[in-house]
Amino acid sequence: MPSFTKKAIVESFLRLAGKKALEKITVRDIVDDCGINRNTFYYYFQDIYAVLEELCHHLMGRLPTDKSLAETVETYFRLIAEFNANHPKAVRGLLASLGHGGLERYFAADFDRMITDCLLRGKRSEPLPDGLTAHLTVFIRHAVFGYCFDYLRCDRPEALDTAVSDLIAILGHIEEMTSCSEKSGKI
Numbered sequence: 001m002p003s004f005t006k007k008a009i010v011e012s013f014l015r016l017a018g019k020k021a022l023e024k025i026t027v028r029d030i031v032d033d034c035g036i037n038r039n040t041f042y043y044y045f046q047d048i049y050a051v052l053e054e055l056c057h058h059l060m061g062r063l064p065t066d067k068s069l070a071e072t073v074e075t076y077f078r079l080i081a082e083f084n085a086n087h088p089k090a091v092r093g094l095l096a097s098l099g100h101g102g103l104e105r106y107f108a109a110d111f112d113r114m115i116t117d118c119l120l121r122g123k124r125s126e127p128l129p130d131g132l133t134a135h136l137t138v139f140i141r142h143a144v145f146g147y148c149f150d151y152l153r154c155d156r157p158e159a160l161d162t163a164v165s166d167l168i169a170i171l172g173h174i175e176e177m178t179s180c181s182e183k184s185g186k187i
Contacts, residue, residue, distance in 0.1 A: 003044070005036060005040060005044065006044045006054075008034045008036070009030060009034055009036070009041060009044060009045065009051060010051060010054065010055055010058075011034070012029075012030045012033040012034040013025070013030055013048070013051045013052070013055070014055075014087050014090040015033060015090070016029050016030065016033060017089075017090040017093040017094050017097075018087070018088075018089025018090040018092070018093050019089070019093070020093070021093065021096065021097045022048070022052070022093070022094060022097035022098060023097065025048050026048070027041050027042075027047070027048065030048070030051075052094075052106055053106055056106040056107050056110070057110060059079055059080070059083060059107075060076075060107065060110035060111065060114065061110075062075075062079055063075055063076055063079070063114055065114075065117070066121075067118070068118065068121075068175065069115065069118040069119065069140070069171055069174070069175050070168045070171040070172050070175060072114060072115075072118050073115075073140075073144055073167065073168070073171055074164055074167070074168050076111075076114075076144070076148075077144070077147075077148055077151075077163070077164050077167060078160070078164065080148055080152070081151070081152075081160050084152055091152060095149065095152065095153070100145065100146065100149045103145075103149070104141070104145050107145070108141060111141050111144075111145075112137050112138070112141060115136075115137045115140050115141060116133060116134075116137050119133050119136060119137065120133065136174075140171070140174065143170075144167070147163070147167055151163050
């Protein structure tokens with residue numbers, strides 16, 4: 001988000017998301033909060049949901065593109081935990097408004113690309129069997145998102161390191177299984 005104004009719009013959106021349900025936030029609320037006019041808002045965003053999309057793309061853009069699956073997911077989990085620490089009211093508000101599935105929809109496309117890239121970069125002598133990469137990507141997304149949202153709901157930031165190490169151990173086993181799959185012919 002290079003623009004100061006665009007960043008101000010997103011920050012206003014986050015403040016408001018901590019105070020009211022997403023469907024109750026209006027463009028008028030945002031422009032009043034950050035002191036811009038409606039035309040300026042529409043120059044950057046189509047609607048409120050486009051602000052949320054931008055926020056998700058921005059977070060996903062901070063992920064490494066050359067790391068293992070476990071390292072990438074660890075970074076994702078820590079970014080979400082950091083975002084929650086910086087904007088706890090907004091996260092609670094968005095979770096309440098959209099739920100797990102609603103928020104997942106905003107992250108899914110970028111997350112799936114990231115997971116697929118990690119799986120394709122994995123250390124294997126042969127590629128994964130046809131279709132398995134797509135299924136494994138969806139499985140990992142659901143598992144990581146579910147785990148992440150459960151962590152956010154428990155509201156125990158001190159549990160972050162334990163949660164991350166458990167998740168990384170699980171993903172390490174998945175990577176190990178997929179790297180051995182071509183030897184045995186199955187996962």
